[in-house]
Amino acid sequence: MTTKKYADEFYKKTKSIRNIMVEKMFSDYVLYRNGKRIGVLFDNKLLLISTENLKKIFPNAIEEKTFDWGYYKLIQIEYNDNFELLEKAIITTYDDLYFQKDFVTDISYLFKVNRSYQDSITKIYNLHITFLRFCYDKGLLKINPLDKQDRILHMNFLNNDLTESGTKIFYELYNKWLVYTDKNDDKTDERIINTKMLEKYYLGLNDKMKI
Template sequence: MTTKTFKEDFRKRTKGIDNIMIEAMFSDYVLYKNGKRIGVLFDNKLLLISTENLKKLLPDAPEETSFDWGYYKLTHIEDLENVALLEQTINTTYNDLYFEQELVADLSAMMESYASYPDITAKIYNHHITFLRFCYEKKLLKKQPIDQLGRIVRMHYTNSDLTEDGIKTFEQLYEKWLNYNDKNDDKTDTRAVDTKTLEKYYTKILAEQA
């Protein structure tokens, strides 16, 4: 059994971590990040799913067998007072388990939501051609996303499709490009191929990261 006091203390210590959720399960709690299961609060202990990098981070941390969670092994995180280390263990676990599969762009879902508006889906498709080609030329994507006929090869992309530079810049650049193209006026076609603005966004992101 995990007490409400332990749960609330844990919640306060992890408030700086994005998208953490604690869900009651009988007399204990399941821990999620970005909707993905990463561990459990069990008998007033934090148990995270064991991963290779978590073991490297905490080589002496004990593995628990007191909680049956299928084929997963669970690592007992003992030092909960060290907030920086606590955040690192949670992010490490999440990244090891889910980061590579995490979607960074899903064109099919976006276009499906406008399936009844062919002019909008055409606009979305066209400005994504510009964006994906730019990202490949800047070595943000590992594989060529556009074929020889100028068509998009794949309609969804995950972190595993990004280079190291892409992981650092792709999402920010994508958000700026989508916002820039989120208009419906007589300049729509011009914006869809406006690589100068895209280059400006990219340069600014790099400068902010330097």
């Protein structure tokens, strides 16, 4: 059994970690990040799902035998109020389990919502050709999403489709590009092929993320 006091104190320590949630389950509490299970507060102890990289951080961690989570093995995390170590453990567990499979964006959505407007479809298609070619040339995508005729081959992107640099800036770069190209005027055709603006956004994000 885990006390509410322990759960509340744990949450206060970790609430600054993005998308952390603690949810009561019977007499204990399940720990989630981005809606996915990564561990449990059990008998006033933190147990995280054992992963290869987590075990490197805690090589002497004890596997919990009394808590059954199917095929997952859980290990007890001793962090002694070291918040940086706790944060590292939580992020490492999540990344090992889920990060590569996390959904980044679905560009087909824009085609679906504009399917009745042919002019908009053409514009959307062309601005994505510019964006995807730029991202591949800059090493943000592992595989070229365009064929030799510049036809878009991939509409859905996961973190696994991105390079290490891509996971840091692809999503934000994409949003900036959509905002910039979301105008219909006499410069629309120039705007959707303006790689100089993409380069400006790219360099700014590089500097921000220190890539």
